[in-house]
Structure formats: structure tokens, C-alpha cells
Amino acid sequence: MDIPALNNVPDADAIRLEARRLGLEKHLLELHTYGVTVIPPETVGSPDLIERMRDGILRVLADRHDLEVPDDWRTHSTPWGGPKIWCWLFEDEALIEAALHPVALCIARFMCGRSAILQGTPAIIKTQGTASRTNEEGYMRLHTDTHGVPSPLPEWAQLVNISWLLTDYNGPEDGPTVLVPGSQRFGRMPRGAEGDWWVEGAPIEPIPLTGKAGSLAVWHGSLWHGSRPRTAEGMRITLPYIYGRSYMQPIHSWTKALEENDNAKWVEKYPELQTVLGLWHPYPTDRDGPEAPQEQDGTRHMIGVGDNIYA
Numbered sequence: 001m002d003i004p005a006l007n008n009v010p011d012a013d014a015i016r017l018e019a020r021r022l023g024l025e026k027h028l029l030e031l032h033t034y035g036v037t038v039i040p041p042e043t044v045g046s047p048d049l050i051e052r053m054r055d056g057i058l059r060v061l062a063d064r065h066d067l068e069v070p071d072d073w074r075t076h077s078t079p080w081g082g083p084k085i086w087c088w089l090f091e092d093e094a095l096i097e098a099a100l101h102p103v104a105l106c107i108a109r110f111m112c113g114r115s116a117i118l119q120g121t122p123a124i125i126k127t128q129g130t131a132s133r134t135n136e137e138g139y140m141r142l143h144t145d146t147h148g149v150p151s152p153l154p155e156w157a158q159l160v161n162i163s164w165l166l167t168d169y170n171g172p173e174d175g176p177t178v179l180v181p182g183s184q185r186f187g188r189m190p191r192g193a194e195g196d197w198w199v200e201g202a203p204i205e206p207i208p209l210t211g212k213a214g215s216l217a218v219w220h221g222s223l224w225h226g227s228r229p230r231t232a233e234g235m236r237i238t239l240p241y242i243y244g245r246s247y248m249q250p251i252h253s254w255t256k257a258l259e260e261n262d263n264a265k266w267v268e269k270y271p272e273l274q275t276v277l278g279l280w281h282p283y284p285t286d287r288d289g290p291e292a293p294q295e296q297d298g299t300r301h302m303i304g305v306g307d308n309i310y311a
């Protein structure tokens with residue numbers, strides 16, 4: 001019996017068939033079991049895209065902070081960049097292609113439903129001497145990425161972090177994320193000493209994330225994780241893409257971002273952005289009510305301008 005092929009559960013079947021086609025089923029099982037998986041470059045299958053993303057994000061951050069792009073990210077070993085690390089999606093076409101990558105979208109939809117929305121995009125550049133938000137030495141406390149949601153967090157993911165590793169994570173020396181497999185089931189943020197994982201006698205011992213450049217590191221939005229300082233030379237460059245359920249507050253206002261520059265042209269070139277950026281969503285709205293939105297499968301909601309949607 002091949003359950004996904006029966007087309008009996010529309011919210012799941014197409015995602016399962018797509019995962020089978022892309023060779024992702026093992027990774028779905030790891031996400032379900034441990035709340036974390038690393039999809040290797042050979043499964044992601046886009047080596048050219050990785051180079052373009054790396055070049056693109058370094059150029060964007062250099063422009064924003066009035067800096068030169070380092071001669072060689074493999075050897076540049078002093079803190080570089082600045083605080084303007086968010087909302088770069090429309091600034092390089094490679095970054096849009098990554099947002100719509102079939103492997104990333106399949107995982108996002110498995111974790112957050114077939115109407116999953118890209119919530120936001122930060123960039124992480126780490127070298128020797130980069131401090132974390134929580135520690136001058138560069139250790140980051142354990143936390144979840146499901147910000148603003150009080151406990152108990154449900155077992156099903158509210159959001160998923162799909163991080164493109166643009167440089168190798170070979171071991172602790174590379175300053176990787178550290179993770180607590182299975183902690184997505186705890187249903188809450190770490191408290192007090194639980195977060196300070198690097199302190200002697202700490203109650204929680206996370207594992208370092210490893211993966212080659214070109215991998216996608218994926219974790220459940222409620223998984224406990226932090227990071228450690230980098231001691232190796234060169235840069236760690238990571239682009240997390242945060243996808244969430246369509247009812248979650250997005251990190252960026254995509255409608256506002258699309259009004260800037262000539263960004264609307266990207267929606268014409270990549271119509272799937274309508275879905276992935278949630279441009280179909282009826283909320284937030286104003287006194288005239290939402291436009292009639294259309295679901296991915298063509299279903300048109302019974303909502304139109306001026307309709308009383310609560311009748």
C-alpha cells in the first residue's frame with residue numbers, strides 16, 4: 001500500500017511524493033525524530049548556487065556597511081560586516097533562487113504545512129573574535145527560534161530554520177551551531193543555567209553541527225540550540241531562511257519590501273514568490289476588507305472586498 005500515492009490526504013500527499021522524488025525521506029524522519037537534520041550538498045544538488053549566494057551576500061553586506069569585500073573569505077580572520085544583516089532577499093537573484101529551491105520548499109512544507117511562508121532572512125558572518133549576542137567570548141546561549149510564542153509550544157513546528165551552510169562546518173573550531181536533538185518536544189525555552197551550555201557542570205550538553213559547504217542544516221523552530229566561537233582562520237558564512245506557518249507573524253513585511261526599488265519585478269519573474277512570501281494571505285487588512293485571496297490549489301476563499309467574513 002503506497003499511502004501518499006492514494007491522494008487521500010491533500011495536505012500531506014504531494015509533499016511526501018516530492019520528498020521521495022528528491023531523496024529526502026530519511027531527512028523527514030530525522031526531523032520528526034530528532035528535530036534536526038543536515039541535507040548534504042549532493043542531495044541539495046546546486047554547487048553553482050552556493051558560490052553565487054556566498055558572493056552575493058558578501059557584496060550586499062559590504063555595500064550596506066561601506067566596506068570592501070575581503071580578498072579571500074577562507075583566510076579573512078577578523079570580525080567583518082555590521083548590524084544590517086536582515087532582509088536581503090531581493091538584492092541578489094541567487095538569494096531568491098535559494099528561497100524557492102525545491103529541496104528547501106519541500107522541507108518547509110513538511111514542517112509547516114503546504115501554505116508555509118518565508119518569514120525572514122538574516123545573514124551570519126563569523127570569524128575569530130566575533131562576539132555573540134549573549135557572550136563576549138562568542139558562546140551563544142541555548143534558545144529556540146520560535147520567538148514571541150509563550151510556552152507550552154506545540155509539538156508540531158510553528159517555524160523551521162533552513163540554514164544554507166556556505167562554508168564548511170568540519171568541527172568545533174569552525175564556530176558551529178550547537179544543538180540538543182529531541183529538545184523540540186520540551187515545549188519551552190531553556191531557563192536560567194540550562195542555557196549556559198559551555199559553563200562547567202552545565203546540565204545540558206549540546207552537539208556541534210557538522211556539514212560541508214552547500215549543505216542545508218534544518219531544525220524545528222522549538223529545538224534548543226546555541227553556538228560556539230570560531231577558532232579556525234577564515235569566515236563562517238551562513239544564510240538562515242526562516243519559514244513558518246501562515247498564521248505566524250512574519251519577520252519582514254514583504255509587501256513593503258516589494259514596493260522598494262524595482263523589487264516587484266521579481267514576483268513577475270518568479271510567480272511562486274506569491275505563495276512563498278504569503279502575498280495571497282488575507283491578513284492584515286484594513287477597513288475595506290481583504291482582496292479575495294487564492295490558495296495554491298486554486299481554491300478561492302469566500303472573502304471579497306467589503307465582504308463581512310464573519311457572517
Ligand SMILES: [Fe+2]
Binds near residue numbers: 143144145225
Ligand atoms: Fe537561533
